[in-house]
Amino acid sequence: MSDRHTSATVLLTHAVGLHARPSVKLTKLAKTFRSTIELGLSPDGPWIDAKSIVKVMGAKVPQGTNLHIRAAGGDADTAVAALIDLVERDFDEAGADAAGG
Template sequence: MTGRQAKHAGSAPRLAGPACARVEVTHDIGLHARPSVVFTRLAKSFPCTIGVEVNGDGVWLNGKSIVKIMGARIRKGFVLAIRADGIGAEDAVKALCALVERNFDEEKSHARSA
């Protein structure tokens, strides 16, 4: 291994396979237009593929598609499985789950406008 290879070996992206986690939607209205846009915008910021399964129905939706996410009519109490595969998969799943747990940051934006 050359010095240059050794320098970058520790910073190489992990490609260890898919990452997956489940999270419950606690937002009172669910994924209506604004939260869906926030979710898909964050999903698109990662280079990996992202899938979302709703309530264990076995159908994986493209997590970067506003049409698919809004079309799922995700409501409060639904459980989402978020799966990512590729570069940054683990970070993507963590970030998207955190976003859902923070109610899509809607409380902060409403507090500013009130």
């Protein structure tokens, strides 16, 4: 069976955008999948490797950005769904910045 290709878009709502902690969480999750996973700030790209912390942090994605995620490979559907879920859960950091005082 041929490789799967899938994509989705999610609104980045994290207060400071895709900074260090969210970038690390995103790339760590992306690396758990065999598929090629890329992020884009528009449907037409440019696309960056979601498994590269340097590239993800270098994109400096601000809050309020529609983050486009695409994947190709046997687990592409699962990979995109997991990354969308992570972003929608605010990287499991709800209240983390406020709690720090």
